[in-house]
Amino acid sequence: MSHATPGTPDRVHLDNGGRAPWHPLARQAFEQALADGWADPRRLHAEGRRAVRLLDGAREAVAAVLGARTQEVHLTPSHTASLHSAVASAAAARRRAGGTVVASAVERAAVLHAARAAGELSTVPADRLGRVDADAMVSAVRAPGVALAALQHANGEVGTVQPVEAVHEAARAAGVPLLVDAGASVGHVAVPQDWDLLAADPADWGGPAGVGVLAVRQRVRTAAVGPEDEDPWAPGGVSVPLAFAAAVALQAVEADRAEQEARRRALVDRLRAQVARIPDVEVVGDPDDRLPHVATFSFLYVDGEALVTELDRHGFAVGSGSACTASTLEPSHVLAAMGVLTHGNVRIALDRATTADEVDRFCEVLPDAVARVREMLGVGGL
Amino acid sequence: MDARGLRCPLPVIRLAESAKGLPAGTELTVLSTDPAVKLDVPAWCRMRGHEHVTTREHTDDWTGWAVTVRLG
Structure with missing residues (x-):
């Protein structure tokens, strides 16, 4: 159960960058x-x-x-x-x-x-x-x-x-x-x-x-x-x-920063390793010299807005830097400056209250969510 | 390959569909009004073993980009 969204225990809030729940x-x-x-x-x-x-x-x-x-x-x-x-x-x-x-x-x-x-x-x-x-x-x-x-x-x-x-x-x-x-x-x-x-x-x-x-x-x-x-x-x-x-x-x-840093770093490492197994994904950012709680990835042939919506439907709140999720229709200038894939982008920031079980559940749901969005776009075999 | 008016990720998907079955060395140009193509076509090339040749901006009769790739 998450502290992230009180009163909605079935929700997992993984979009805590810049707006985390109050301590x-x-x-x-x-x-x-x-x-x-x-x-x-x-x-x-x-x-x-x-x-x-x-x-x-x-x-x-x-x-x-x-x-x-x-x-x-x-x-x-x-x-x-x-x-x-x-x-x-x-x-x-x-x-x-x-x-x-x-x-x-x-x-x-x-x-x-x-x-x-x-x-x-x-x-x-x-x-x-x-x-x-x-x-x-x-x-x-x-x-x-x-x-x-x-x-x-x-x-x-x-x-x-x-x-x-x-x-x-x-x-x-x-x-x-x-x-x-x-x-x-x-x-x-x-x-x-x-x-x-x-x-x-x-x-x-x-x-x-x-x-x-x-x-x-x-x-x-x-x-x-x-x-x-x-x-x-x-x-x-x-x-x-x-x-x-x-x-x-x-x-x-x-x-308890040091403890939380180590705990979340281990979760993010696990998350990045699991996501890397999904076909056609770019796991973005430095693998080692990085913040302990942030993970970002871009999926080829995936509509970022559709993926955020699909994950939301399954109880997971995530962020995105894809153009279709921004009011300007411009992709994130950060992803652009890095020269990485900008569509199908998902941003995760773990809260201090995020549990290992929640990250594991997310890792279970994500591959199917990506597959469903790709299916809607008819990109099999590309 | 005219993908003008389509939003990401559709221009890249249309490009990938056009590339299917074409021999290595073929050059393809995608026309798009979506600014994400400037970034996403080179990234697609990197992920699929193709070569990004040029990106040209159009400002005359239509506003957008023409991105040319050579299939690997």
């Missing part, structure tokens, strides 16, 4: 903070002071896990907002150095959009496994006119871990700040320490959506780019109960 302690923390911290933390009365204490406590707890100072940690309205603000404000502060933002081709869309809006985007290619070419990124960062570099810690769509350490070393030598998007990794693997700005996503680690985390090292200059407000990273202020629940969830998932 039970996050729920408790949320209720407590609703009772004690509902007031506006900017007010000077007792209720306001109680709220600001919870908010400060949340920032302190997040900072401790990230290896940052409390004053370096900012709370934002969402992970997307964190990435937009980080790129815009760090690039604006270095306008005199130049207008180029160097980013990998497999960064989150928010980073690429923000980079184009801030100046000129210079993209660094990734290989078939989704790994960024470290040498190419190092050269790009050293080029004249670079305001900011952005490299994710690990890719949330395919799981591949990126060469953040090497790129940060080069960026530091060149005096270019590095933004690390750790939205898919914090809470699942050890937090990287090679960054100047670091964005992390509570909704991904078992905390609430509607709040984001952005850490900015004190040495990094930023310029306010949003509306004038007491809190430029979250104009109008963040929700205290959400921030408090996010911090408690992070502490909770860090407490």
Whole structure:
């Protein structure tokens, strides 16, 4: 039985990347903070002071896990907002150095959009496994006119871990700040320490959506780019109960992270091995140097939308990067940059509550689901 | 091979159907309005032992791509 979708024990939710179910302690923390911290933390009365204490406590707890100072940690309205603000404000502060933002081709869309809006985007290619070419990124960062570099810690769509350490070393030598998007990794693997700005996503680690985390090292200059407000990273202020629940969830998932990492890595290895036995499949992403809970594959001659629907009918919720599952009708830019098959794509992100039995049941159902979709398309013998 | 107006994965499926029974070395060109063909035809070649020859973008009388492969 899964905790993933309470009240529907026959459902198995395997689409937990970027939106995982809340950790039970996050729920408790949320209720407590609703009772004690509902007031506006900017007010000077007792209720306001109680709220600001919870908010400060949340920032302190997040900072401790990230290896940052409390004053370096900012709370934002969402992970997307964190990435937009980080790129815009760090690039604006270095306008005199130049207008180029160097980013990998497999960064989150928010980073690429923000980079184009801030100046000129210079993209660094990734290989078939989704790994960024470290040498190419190092050269790009050293080029004249670079305001900011952005490299994710690990890719949330395919799981591949990126060469953040090497790129940060080069960026530091060149005096270019590095933004690390750790939205898919914090809470699942050890937090990287090679960054100047670091964005992390509570909704991904078992905390609430509607709040984001952005850490900015004190040495990094930023310029306010949003509306004038007491809190430029979250104009109008963040929700205290959400921030408090996010911090408690992070502490909770860090407490048994190593154990959960090993457990889920073993499940993902088993899943990737089972899926590789299905005919005409590309198992995507680095087999070893990867996130412990993410698995991605593309099936030849399969309609991604039909496969997601077929699996849903059998009780399994999965994600997809295929064009037919996107409103834009464009396939995932990550799969495109890797040069892998984009149709028939399925993305799995295991939750901490996902059991071995659920993964085994999925492995039993998947081959028939793929076969049925292929049968509908009449592709036997191709 | 005209697959214009068809959405993924149909252009690749139509290409595979056309390729069936043709001798090695035959060149086939698929016309498609679906941007996924740029990626999925080369991936199909890799998985099936064919060779991806060229991808040309059309912007004049119709908007889309012409992808040419040589069968292995």
